[in-house]
Amino acid sequence: MSESGCYLYAIAAPVDDGVLDGLRGVAGEPVRAVRHRDLVAVVGTVDVGAFGEEALARNLNDLGWLEHAARAHHAVVDGVARAVPAAPLRLATICADDDGVRERLERWHDGFRRALDEVTGRAEWSVKVFAPRLPTSSPDPVAEPVPAAGTPGSGAAYLIRRKAASTARDDALARATAAADEVHAELAAHAVDARRLTVQDQRLTGGETPMSLNGAYLVPIDDSDRFEAAVEVLRERYADCHIVVAGPWPAYSFVAMEEGA
Amino acid sequence: MTEARERAPLTRPYGSSLAAPPQPANLADILERVLDKGIVIAGDIRVNLLDIELLTIKIRLLVASVDKAQEMGIDWWRRDPMLSGSAKDDADE
Numbered sequence: 128m129s130e131s132g133c134y135l136y137a138i139a140a141p142v143d144d145g146v147l148d149g150l151r152g153v154a155g156e157p158v159r160a161v162r163h164r165d166l167v168a169v170v171g172t173v174d175v176g177a178f179g180e181e182a183l184a185r186n187l188n189d190l191g192w193l194e195h196a197a198r199a200h201h202a203v204v205d206g207v208a209r210a211v212p213a214a215p216l217r218l219a220t221i222c223a224d225d226d227g228v229r230e231r232l233e234r235w236h237d238g239f240r241r242a243l244d245e246v247t248g249r250a251e252w253s254v255k256v257f258a259p260r261l262p263t264s265s266p267d268p269v270a271e272p273v274p275a276a277g278t279p280g281s282g283a284a285y286l287i288r289r290k291a292a293s294t295a296r297d298d299a300l301a302r303a304t305a306a307a308d309e310v311h312a313e314l315a316a317h318a319v320d321a322r323r324l325t326v327q328d329q330r331l332t333g334g335e336t337p338m339s340l341n342g343a344y345l346v347p348i349d350d351s352d353r354f355e356a357a358v359e360v361l362r363e364r365y366a367d368c369h370i371v372v373a374g375p376w377p378a379y380s381f382v383a384m385e386e387g388a
Numbered sequence: 389m390t391e392a393r394e395r396a397p398l399t400r401p402y403g404s405s406l407a408a409p410p411q412p413a414n415l416a417d418i419l420e421r422v423l424d425k426g427i428v429i430a431g432d433i434r435v436n437l438l439d440i441e442l443l444t445i446k447i448r449l450l451v452a453s454v455d456k457a458q459e460m461g462i463d464w465w466r467r468d469p470m471l472s473g474s475a476k477d478d479a480d481e
Contacts (some may be wrong), residue, residue: 132433180433194415194460201418223432242427253417285403327416373414379421384428 130175133161133222136203136234137169137377138239139213140247146210153199154178160226163232166239169207170228177220187219201377208377214239214384215377218234235384242382247347249319250375254358255327256310256340258303259367261295299338306341306365317357318344322380336369343380351375 134153142160150158152171160167176182186192197218204215220229232239315321326338346354351374358372 133430135431138427153456178433183433193419197415197418197422200422215421217426217428218422219431220429221433227432235429239427303415324420327420332414332416373417376417376421379425382427383425 130179131172132175132178133170133224133228134173134178135168135170135216135220135222136200137207137213137215138243139167139169139207140211140243141167141227141385142207142211146206150203150206151199152203155194155199158203161232162229163229164214164236166232166243168228168232169203169213171203173221173294178219183194183219204377204379207252212243213377214242214246214382215379216366221307238384242384245320246345246378246381248349249347249378249381250351251378251380252318252344252346252351252354252372252374253376254310254314254340254342254344254373255371256303256342256365257334257337257338257369257371258336258368259299260336261292261299299337303304303337303339303368306368310361310365310370311340311342313361314342314354314357317350318346319352320345320381323329324380334369339368345381347379348375 136152136158139160141162144160147158147160147169152158152173154171154173154177156171156173158169158171161170177186186196202217204213206214207213222231311321311323322343324341324343326341329337332338344354356371358370362370
């Protein structure tokens with residue numbers, strides 16, 4: 128049959144087989160731990176037919192395939208991170224065999240160790256701020272009497288309404304930008320580490336208004352409740368902005384590691 | 389949930405602080421993290437990282453052309469994607 132490769136999901140502290148038994152990987156395969164010194168790599172055996180260089184280049188550009196792989200990769204990482212400290216690997220890191228995995232655990236041991244120490248006892252939270260919704264354009268009849276069509280001033284009134292709408296949009300965005308800065312500063316104070324990720328395109332989020340903050344926060348597990356309470360306070364303070372919190376996540380955004388490190 | 393808050397051991401996993409697992413994360417968040425974040429090391433089977441970067445650009449391009457994407461039956465950026473998992477082999481612009 129065709130060759131197989133070793134797909135890596137996460138570097139972790141030694142993990143019980145019981146945790147891994149319930150997980151299935153990107154190819155629907157069972158996952159296992161390859162141990163070296165005080166670390167394990169959580170891996171699955173995949174077919175090079177689907178995960179070889181050429182196949183991957185093709186498959187990664189198939190959005191259906193990508194979605195499936197991304198969700199499966201995340202599910203394994205998440206399952207491991209819920210049980211032991213774990214540092215996620217980027218999608219599609221594949222070694223020839225277990226020896227190749229051990230060799231990397233040896234070569235980058237110290238970097239992995241540092242990454243793991245950084246996230247031990249901590250989890251990532253995602254907090255997003257969306258701009259306020261614009262008032263639905265039913266102009267206040269008191270503030271803006273609508274002249275009958277054809278009477279002098281109806282065109283001017285239209286222009287005034289147009290201008291008011293565009294001003295309202297600018298105001299909402301300015302408000303969202305200010306809220307983003309303040310929310311991020313406030314939450315960063317409740318976190319061990321914080322990052323502002325690129326805001327996501329509105330068409331990607333499906334949100335009604337643009338995103339002004341896509342924040343990631345590394346929070347001690349024991350402080351989770353306090354962190355969520357802080358988000359609630361901010362929600363009340365910026366009641367017109369839509370604030371979305373998600374977590375806990377594996378610490379994807381806080382395990383950056385230079386290969387040479 | 390409402391157990392006494394005692395000092396947890398350092399190795400306490402985050403799962404144990406939860407009464408229930410959260411709802412499944414949305415795809416945009418997952419893609420952002422599995423493609424752009426996490427540890428990057430070279431495997432034996434090399435996916436040119438450029439390909440992945442190109443891919444994310446491509447995703448943005450694709451998303452920037454919602455009509456075209458919908459024509460192709462791709463609507464996975466919606467909050468609750470209902471993809472079969474094997475999209476058409478046609479993501480090339």
